[in-house]
Amino acid sequence: MAGIQTQTSAPKKRRWPKRVLLTLLLVLVLLVGYGTALYFWADSRLRTTPAFAGYDGRPTGGKGTDWLLVGSDSRADLTPEQRKELHVGNDEGQNTDTIMILHYGDSGPYLISIPRDSYVPIPGHGQGKINSAYALGGAPLLSRTVEQATGLHLDHYAEINFLGLVDVVDSLGGVSICVPDGGLHDEKSGADFDAGCRHMDGVQALQYARARYSDPQGDLGRVKRQRQLVDAIADKALSPAVLVPPWKLIPFLSSSLDALTVDPDTGIGSLAMLGLKASDLAGTSTVPVGSEPYVPGVGDVVEWDAGEAGQLFAALRDDTTIPTFDSN
Numbered sequence: 484m485a486g487i488q489t490q491t492s493a494p495k496k497r498r499w500p501k502r503v504l505l506t507l508l509l510v511l512v513l514l515v516g517y518g519t520a521l522y523f524w525a526d527s528r529l530r531t532t533p534a535f536a537g538y539d540g541r542p543t544g545g546k547g548t549d550w551l552l553v554g555s556d557s558r559a560d561l562t563p564e565q566r567k568e569l570h571v572g573n574d575e576g577q578n579t580d581t582i583m584i585l586h587y588g589d590s591g592p593y594l595i596s597i598p599r600d601s602y603v604p605i606p607g608h609g610q611g612k613i614n615s616a617y618a619l620g621g622a623p624l625l626s627r628t629v630e631q632a633t634g635l636h637l638d639h640y641a642e643i644n645f646l647g648l649v650d651v652v653d654s655l656g657g658v659s660i661c662v663p664d665g666g667l668h669d670e671k672s673g674a675d676f677d678a679g680c681r682h683m684d685g686v687q688a689l690q691y692a693r694a695r696y697s698d699p700q701g702d703l704g705r706v707k708r709q710r711q712l713v714d715a716i717a718d719k720a721l722s723p724a725v726l727v728p729p730w731k732l733i734p735f736l737s738s739s740l741d742a743l744t745v746d747p748d749t750g751i752g753s754l755a756m757l758g759l760k761a762s763d764l765a766g767t768s769t770v771p772v773g774s775e776p777y778v779p780g781v782g783d784v785v786e787w788d789a790g791e792a793g794q795l796f797a798a799l800r801d802d803t804t805i806p807t808f809d810s811n
Contacts, residue, residue, distance in 0.1 A: 525736055526751045534622040534640035534746035538606075541627075542636040546802035547588020549635050550757060551626055553642040554581030554709070555617070579617045579625060580645075580693065581709050584635065585761060588802040592760035594713065595795070595805075596706035596769045602784035603632040612784060622746075633796045639753060640746040647742020648692075649685030651716065654738040655725060657684045658715040660691060667708075669694035688712055702785065703769060710767050717762035768795065771808045 534551075582597040599614035605628050608619055616628040626637055643651075652658055661680040668675050672694040676687075683691060692712045698704035725731045745754070771791035778784050791808055798805045 521733075521736070522751055525740060528737075528740040529749075529751070529754075530740075530744045531747045531749070532622055532640075532642075532744050535626050535637065536623045538627060540631075542630055542634050542800075544636040544638070545800035547586055547591065547799075548638050549799065550585040550639045550641060551629055551637045552581070552583040552585055553579050553617070553622070553625065553640070554648070555579055555642050555644045579614045581706075582613060582625075582629070583710075583713075584629070584633070584637075584799070585757065586799045586802075587760045590798075590802045590804055591765050592763065593799065593805050594710055594761065594764055594767045595799070596710060596767070597629065598702050598706060598770065598772065598785040600702050600783065600785045601632070601770065602778065602781070602786050603628060606631065611781065633799075635796060635800055639749045639757070641749065641754070641757065642744045643742045645689065647738070649689055650738040651735070651742055652683070652685035652688045654735045655716065655719045657682050658688060658712070658719050659683075660688070660711065660715055662691075667691065667694055667697065669697040671696050688715075701775075703772065706769055713761060714764070717758060721758065721762045766805055768805055768808070770795065 580599060582599060584595040584597065586593045586595070597613060599612065601613040602610060603613050605611045605613075605616045605619065606624065608616075613625075613628060613632070616625040622640055622642065626640060629635075630637055659680060660683050662676045662678050664678050666677040669690075672690045673686075674690040674694040674697075676691065692709045693705070694708070695702050695705040700707075719725060720735060725735055743754075771788040772785050773788035774786045776784060776786065791806070794806050795808075
């Protein structure tokens, strides 16, 4: 109609890109807040112990970073029922069932097992099994014994106890372990596993890692199974199914922190790096063994192959690829 003008409304501005951006920023802020709170909560829960002492002739720092990882067999915090369930007996002594070195730098990461029966000089106590150093002088004497025997300067110390390992594995909902041909049946540790891959809870994992009397390789066979368990725990712990949901991550962190004791200079950041490196190993090895004699008053011991062990420790100190030995 003439003289009448139609008004067309201007198109509405589309706001969804702005809303998406705001939503993403909000999520990012929440994640940063959650991560920061979790970091400070975990850091406040860390238990520490003096682990290193200065002494004349201490090895100087090499290239890369070296951790001393220790599994303690202390029964102090276990009830009689727990001792029976875990097959750990009532011995009040405190030795170290597991001794490992984790190295990382430009080379690695590498996980090196030290047989607990290694016959080495223990400062102030003559020659003895390396695992007895802890009972004689705690973490400082053990770390000094390892440093002087290997020529490595250790940067960090982490110790986990019997019951703690059980709780860590259970907090993950168990781990998957493949038992080698022949199975593993050891009355003293409680291990009773046929060959094949299976799901293990905390008690079963401890039984598997501690068994040695029925293993044809004895303590050397046990250190291989301990490394296998470390791999299984690291793989499960760093999976999205554990890292993402708070109801999974927090119980795992809580049980891990309850189980761990570290040196005073180790914080959550260092432990996080340890976990990342342990989950992506470039290689594993055991200190090469030369002989396994019987020493009166000491028992069956493990003597290192001086030449091959020297090559291994030199590679760790220089942060180069570790050599491969037939025994590993």
